[in-house]
Amino acid sequence: MSNIPKDLRYTADHEYARKTDTPGVVQVGITDYAQGELGDVVYVDLPKVGATIEQRVVFGTIEAVKAVSELYSPLAGTVVEVNGAIEKDPAVVNRDPYGTGWMIKLKMKNAADSDKLLDAAAYAKHIGE
Numbered sequence: 001m002s003n004i005p006k007d008l009r010y011t012a013d014h015e016y017a018r019k020t021d022t023p024g025v026v027q028v029g030i031t032d033y034a035q036g037e038l039g040d041v042v043y044v045d046l047p048k049v050g051a052t053i054e055q056r057v058v059f060g061t062i063e064a065v066k067a068v069s070e071l072y073s074p075l076a077g078t079v080v081e082v083n084g085a086i087e088k089d090p091a092v093v094n095r096d097p098y099g100t101g102w103m104i105k106l107k108m109k110n111a112a113d114s115d116k117l118l119d120a121a122a123y124a125k126h127i128g129e
């Protein structure tokens with residue numbers, strides 16, 4: 001059974017958005033379910049700080065031993081921080097996808113868009129749990 005924190009918002013593509021202490025900024029990563037399906041993560045390609053990303057558009061790729069997958073942004077905005085720890089140790093995504101395995105922090109273009117993402121119950125239903 002996957003870990004699905006109730007305080008996050010989710011996409012059908014298995015990314016999450018978590019509010020941060022900075023107003024209008026969310027932390028983005030992949031879900032526990034996604035990292036489990038991918039298997040051992042060996043490389044993650046992320047955008048640079050300052051990149052502008054549209055909602056539901058590819059912002060990077062994640063490579064595991066058995067597959068390469070695209071990462072889709074849950075929200076539109078500007079990248080304000082990239083998790084450098086992932087470059088040194090991509091497997092942190094497997095160990096702690098909601099904690100130290102986050103990928104980018106995004107200054108949202110429209111904070112109200114986060115309300116349109118799936119809540120924990122809807123995401124659990126989406127993945128069949």
